[in-house]
Amino acid sequence: MQKKPLIILTGPTAAGKTKASIGLAKSLGGEIISADSMQVYRGMDIGSAKISTSEMEGIPHHLIDVLEPEEEFNVVRFQQLARAALEEIYAHGHIPIVVGGTGFYIQALLYDIDFTEHESDPAYRKELEDFAEEHGAEALHALLAERDPKAAQEIHANNIKRVIRALEFYHQTGMLISKHNERERAKTSPYQFIYFVLTDDRELLYHRIEERIDQMLADGLIEEVQKLQERGCTRDMVSMQGLGYKEILAYLEGECTLEEAVYTLKRDTRHFAKRQLTWFRRERDVIWVDKQEFDHDEAAILAFLLQKIREKRI
Secondary structure (H helix, E strand, O other): OOOEEEEEEEOOOOOOHHHHHHHHHHHHOEEEEEOOOOOOEOOOOOOOOOOOHHHHOOOOEEOOOOEOOOOOOOHHHHHHHHHHHHHHHHHOOOEEEEEOOOHHHHHHHHOOOOOOOOOOOHHHHHHHHHHHHHHOHHHHHHHHHHHOHHHHHHOOOOOHHHHHHHHHHHHHHOOOHHHHHHHHHOOOOOEEEEEEEEEOOHHHHHHHHHHHHHHHHHHOHHHHHHHHHHOOOOOOOOHHHOOOOHHHHHHHOOOOOHHHHHHHHHHHHHHHHHHHHHHHHHOOOEEEEEHHHHOOOHHHHHHHHHHHHHHOOO
């Protein structure tokens, strides 16, 4: 049976994925699936750098504005929604283009990774949550580093949910989650895919990140977070843990000055871009597209992407 086509266009934050993806979709008759953990939420437009209707240029977009901020979004939910979107796009006779910077989500969809939950152990999970509350994220992460050093390298200390999941997995199965993930990653993809990573000079990227954050503030980021706070959104919600939201929330709650919040946001977004690049370097079958090599010429970049897609017969 012939595998169905799938195009992936990813890269670090502020690399210019949106513009390139629209060019691709228009050239190929494609529809876009967002692989972004924040753009899925309604009312979280500025901080997530959500694509606007005019920027979409008539191209159908999936997984944008489908959840309320109070709802939890995770990799399993992403897989379910993305698979449903894929079926819809194939039914239209179109090519799906997965666009976004959440590498873990892309990998889960591309290789159909199994995240079947083992029997949950609420008591152990609660114990870990209490430990994190009392001793902090770093101490919890240190527990994981003792049991599964490889998983600790892959999971950031601030991602408490995933750290707890890894510890819980070990507790329930006696097996390292890093080994389980390795086995899952070794699977072949059920799709005929091509995987592009758009990147740029590190300093240029950092400069664009800072400019983008300044623009977000000018566009009303503080007011957006304020509205979410007024509707009862708190920092323990998955949605409010996103970059841009947790920092401004800390400012609104009087924990720091606006200047400190903006400094933290810019620094952490730069770090995030660096981690994204590290993730993509580990992935198999990736085609790197360095914008410097094309003198930042959008038309030349698009021509290169289309040429590679033709070569791969997608």
